[in-house]
Each structure stands twice: as structure tokens, then as C-alpha cells.
Amino acid sequence: MTIPAYQIHPDDMVAYMLRxxxxxxxxxxxxxxxxxxxxIPVFHKIALHDIxxxxxxxxxxxxxxxxxxxxxxxAHVHTHNLASAxxxxxxxx
Amino acid sequence: xxxxEAFFGYPRxxxxxxxxxxLLVLNCTGLTDAAARRVAAALPGTVFAGTMYGMxxxxxxxxxxxxxxxxxxxxxxxxxVLLIGADRTRLDQMIAxxxxxxxxxxxxxxxxxxxxxxxxxxxxxxxxxxxxRDLSAMRPEPCPISDxxxxxxxxxxxxxxxxxxxxxxxxxxxxxxxxxxxVVLGESIEWLGTEDALARRAGSPEIGARLKRAVADRLAxxxxxxxDLLGTNPNAANIKAGLSTIEEKASGAVLKAGSRPIxxxxxxxxxxxxxxxxxxxxxxxxxxxxTGFVASGAQMVxxxxxxxxxxxxxxxxxxxxxxxxxxxxxxxxxxDFDASGAFTGRSLAQLTIDLVAQVTATASGQRTxxxxxxxGAESISxxxxxx
Numbered sequence: 001m002t003i004p005a006y007q008i009h010p011d012d013m014v015a016y017m018l019r020x021x022x023x024x025x026x027x028x029x030x031x032x033x034x035x036x037x038x039x040i041p042v043f044h045k046i047a048l049h050d051i052x053x054x055x056x057x058x059x060x061x062x063x064x065x066x067x068x069x070x071x072x073x074x075a076h077v078h079t080h081n082l083a084s085a086x087x088x089x090x091x092x093x
Numbered sequence: 094x095x096x097x098e099a100f101f102g103y104p105r106x107x108x109x110x111x112x113x114x115x116l117l118v119l120n121c122t123g124l125t126d127a128a129a130r131r132v133a134a135a136l137p138g139t140v141f142a143g144t145m146y147g148m149x150x151x152x153x154x155x156x157x158x159x160x161x162x163x164x165x166x167x168x169x170x171x172x173x174v175l176l177i178g179a180d181r182t183r184l185d186q187m188i189a190x191x192x193x194x195x196x197x198x199x200x201x202x203x204x205x206x207x208x209x210x211x212x213x214x215x216x217x218x219x220x221x222x223x224x225x226r227d228l229s230a231m232r233p234e235p236c237p238i239s240d241x242x243x244x245x246x247x248x249x250x251x252x253x254x255x256x257x258x259x260x261x262x263x264x265x266x267x268x269x270x271x272x273x274x275x276v277v278l279g280e281s282i283e284w285l286g287t288e289d290a291l292a293r294r295a296g297s298p299e300i301g302a303r304l305k306r307a308v309a310d311r312l313a314x315x316x317x318x319x320x321d322l323l324g325t326n327p328n329a330a331n332i333k334a335g336l337s338t339i340e341e342k343a344s345g346a347v348l349k350a351g352s353r354p355i356x357x358x359x360x361x362x363x364x365x366x367x368x369x370x371x372x373x374x375x376x377x378x379x380x381x382x383x384t385g386f387v388a389s390g391a392q393m394v395x396x397x398x399x400x401x402x403x404x405x406x407x408x409x410x411x412x413x414x415x416x417x418x419x420x421x422x423x424x425x426x427x428x429d430f431d432a433s434g435a436f437t438g439r440s441l442a443q444l445t446i447d448l449v450a451q452v453t454a455t456a457s458g459q460r461t462x463x464x465x466x467x468x469g470a471e472s473i474s475x476x477x478x479x480x
Binding site: 006018042043044045060063064065077079082083084086087 | 256321339
């Protein structure tokens with residue numbers, strides 16, 4: 001079963017799950033399919049590319065923070081691996 | 094007349110027309126809160142608002158508070174006002190405001206009843222009954238869409254807010270600005286990360302500088318309090334729903350402002366001097382935020398939510414919009430407009446047509462769930478300590 005994800009901009013590095021994706025599920029955006037590397041709840045983000053620690057993550061033409069560790073394509077992207085540029089506790093690990 | 098050119102409202106002799114014809118029971122001093130609530134409860138169909146504070150406020154705190162009370166006393170949705178207060182000083186200020194706006198009112202003070210709050214309530218109920226009777230004789234008339242002043246808010250957002258519901262509000266904002274109406278967006282901390290883009294839309298470099306300074310000041314406030322925005326904004330519920338950073342939340346939130354030029358950055362509760370799109374430098378917590386908009390004259394609030402948020406303004410009908418299908422299903426008596434079709438192939442253009450139709454229907458008298466369920470309050474923000 002393919003689970004749809006919503007992508008705003010062609011250059012986006014993440015897409016938003018339109019339904020919950022269990023680990024191993026096939027996830028499809030209009031441009032690509034990939035495998036979910038973790039259980040990803042509905043409306044949470046999935047990485048569309050490999051993202052290196054320290055890289056700025058872009059969505060919809062805006063930076064939404066930076067990776068605090070290497071994030072492989074298909075991973076759940078959230079507070080465990082994405083930090084705000086305004087967060088005082090930000091760390092690259 | 095089509096529904097996108099006019100609505101049925103209540104023309105006022107001063108300023109914009111109203112979309113409701115409330116009798117507002119306005120409690121002007123904290124001392125009279127219980128008495129004023131007693132009056133409102135005795136007069137079905139009235140709207141209650143006011144303040145829990147009074148003497149001792151100073152500086153900009155006192156000025157914002159006076160501006161907010163004045164804005165509510167002269168609000169277009171209030172056909173008449175019952176002013177209740179302890180001392181003549183505050184009452185006289187509000188009486189002058191009502192007179193300047195040519196708004197029917199009655200004013201009752203504890204000073205005039207020998208500090209007998211029960212006698213105050215009795216007299217106020219009697220005066221209020223007369224005002225309600227006068228208001229009930231008025232009928233809505235066609236008013237131009239350009240009379241509308243909409244406030245845009247989001248509360249308990251999830252990613253669906255920034256992906257679909259807020260862009261939809263942005264389309265409605267553009268529609269109203271193009272029709273000659275007025276729009277306001279607040280929650281300054283949620284401009285964070287988008288200030289440069291917003292400043293490029295400002296009508297002058299000074300307006301751009303002011304909006305950037307507003308964001309910097311809010312950020313400095315969080316820093317000075319030793320707060321990390323993570324956990325505060327986004328808050329725990331936003332994070333659980335999938336929002337990871339303030340930049341992610343903010344870049345979705347500002348889409349409510351649409352794409353038209355920014356005419357000014359308003360102080361809290363300040364009325365805009367022109368039509369078009371305005372920003373208000375204000376706190377983001379919905380009760381204080383909405384009252385800031387209402388006091389500046391907004392007749393209706395468009396309020397997006399991801400997870401659900403029952404809060405509404407008492408004075409301005411508050412239309413709840415979600416793009417989260419689960420939330421729309423779970424909250425059938427809260428969500429006024431389900432925008433979740435955005436994720437199943439419905440175009441933004443079609444959703445905009447539908448929401449504009451609902452906005453004009455609401456302006457013409459269709460009640461929001463918040464009005465039907467009796468949600469609604471006003472809460473004037475405080476900006477400092479009192480003496």
C-alpha cells in the first residue's frame with residue numbers, strides 16, 4: 001500500500017504525511033516514492049533526500065531549521081534531528 | 094447585489110458598519126466585574142466584555158488599556174453600549190468615546206449609587222432593557238464589502254494549518270484587500286524568520302524596520318526570560334502534532350497575510366488609518382491577540398486550527414477553519430469551515446470561493462458555532478506592573 005505525502009515546493013527537502021506511515025511503508029509524493037525508515041505519524045515530516053548534519057532544511061521556500069545529525073532519505077524529521085536557528089539549546093551531534 | 098459585493102449589516106453614523114447589532118455590557122473597572130456580569134446575565138442577548146483592572150496602570154500599559162476599552166465601546170458590531178464602572182474618571186473617558194462615535198450608550202457608576210453594587214445592577218438592567226428595545230427595531234441593510242475588516246488568527250496549529258488552512262486565509266485576505274476592505278494579522282513572534290520577506294512588502298522602509306524591530310523585541314523578551322522558544326512556541330501540542338521549530342510554524346502562519354502590501358504596523362488595539370493589509374505588534378496567545386484585533390475595529394475573525402481551539406471573541410464572530418479532516422470530524426460544533434479538501438484534490442481557488450461565501454454569509458448574520466455555543470470572551474493584554 002502506498003501512503004501519500006504532501007510536498008509544497010519541488011525543491012523541498014521534506015514532505016508531510018497525509019496518513020500515518022508504519023516503518024517500511026512505501027510513501028509517495030507527486031514526484032517520487034521512498035520507504036519510511038520509521039513509524040511517521042500523520043502530518044509529520046519525512047526526509048525526501050539524505051540531509052547532512054548541519055545542513056539547513058528547506059520547505060516551501062523557507063528554512064525551517066537545520067539537521068542536528070545525518071538524516072537519511074525516508075527518516076522521520078522532527079525535534080530529535082531538526083533544530084531551530086533560534087534555539088539556544090541547539091547542538092550538532 | 095452578489096454575495097461577494099455586499100453583505101447585510103448595520104450602518105453606523107461613524108465608521109464601518111457592523112455585522113452584528115450587540116448591546117455591549119462593558120465593564121470599565123475591575124471593581125464592578127461581578128455587578129456588570131449580573132447585568133449581562135439579566136439581559137439575554139447582550140454581550141459582556143471589559144477589564145479586571147483599574148487604577149494604578151501606568152505608561153504604555155495604561156495607554157493600551159484605555160485604547161482597548163475605547164475600541165470595544167465604539168466597536169461597529171455594538172449598536173449600543175452599557176458602560177459600568179466604579180469611578181467617574183474611567184466612565185467619563187468612555188462616555189466621551191461613545192459620544193465622539195455617536196454610539197448610543199448608558200453609563201452607570203458606583204460613585205452614583207453610594208457604592209451599592211446591587212442598586213447599580215438594578216439601574217443598569219433597566220437602562221439596558223431600553224437600549225435593547227431600541228436595537229431590536231433596527232434591520233440589516235446592504236453594506237459594501239469594503240466595509241469589512243477581518244482579523245486573521247491561528248491557534249493550536251498543526252502542519253495542516255501552514256500547508257492549507259493559512260494559505261486559504263491568505264487568499265481571502267487578498268480578496269478583501271482587492272475589494273477595498275481591511276485585514277489585520279498579529280502574533281509578532283510568528284513573523285520570526287520571515288521578517289525580511291514581510292519587510293519587502295512594507296509600504297515604506299520605516300514600516301519594514303518597525304516590523305523587524307517588533308519581532309526582535311519579542312525574541313529579546315523570550316531571551317530575557319531565559320525561555321527557549323521550543324516548548325513555548327511551538328508548544329508541546331504543536332510539537333506532538335508534527336511542528337518542529339518556530340521557523341516552520343511561523344513560515345506557515347504568515348501565509349494568513351496573503352500577498353498584498355503591508356500598510357502599517359499597528360500598536361496593540363490601535364485602529365488602522367487606511368484600508369488594506371496591516372500587521373499588529375501583539376502577543377500570540379489567542380485571548381489577548383483577538384481582543385487587540387477587535388479593539389482595533391475588526392468585525393470578524395478568521396481563525397485556523399489544526400487540533401481544535403474553542404476560543405472565540407465575544408464581540409467579533411470567530412469563524413473556525415481547519416484543514417485537518419480528523420479535527421473537522423471530531424469537532425462538528427466548533428469547526429465552521431472544513432478545508433481538508435485541499436489534501437484530496439480540491440483547488441485553493443475553489444476553496445477560496447467557498448470560504449468567501451461563508452465569510453459574507455457570516456457577515457450577513459449566519460451564526461458561527463462559537464456564537465451558537467456561547468463561546469466568546471475579551472481579554473485586554475497587560476504590558477507592565479501596576480502601582
